[in-house]
Amino acid sequence: MPESAGREYTLLGADGRRYRSRTPGALGGHRRLKIYGRLDCPAALRALARGGYIAHRVFFADEDTAIAAGYRPCAVCSRAAYRAWHAGLAD
Template identity: 45%
Template sequence: MQRAKITLHLSIANLDLHRHIRSGKIRLAGNSRLKIFGQLNCRSGKRMNKKNRVFFMDENQAIVAGYRPCGHCMKKKYELWKTQRKDEQSTVI
């Protein structure tokens, strides 16, 4: 089983954060309390409290960590996630 690498916002200095974003080491942000991930420029994500913000290099890291796509900035992927989840729940019942 893969283990996701999560970078906490409060654990990284602003200069390092910007350097990682520019180099592509950080591509997505997530909310650790809600378990949602999305684009760095997402309107909803920008309002998030820093203590809840985490960063991922790619979608796979976020998914392995148990996060779902944002319904605002990743609408198609969110709809797919929602459909898959609904299908999984209907087979359990």
């Protein structure tokens, strides 16, 4: 990514607050729905194409951060993580 030299990205931390990062987020999320998923998630891309999602779009460095921030895995693109998260709710 040569065009990213010197670029900064806004990511969401484990405390749910934004911070600047030199590294782009590995996961995308919906700030209002509190769902995170892959950047190429078909459900997220459809929602982005429809519009409305972009205003709530956030990014995370990794899965642990997203979960710590109170987000849950996307059932469409993160099936295994979603099942693990869902099973955890039963505790």
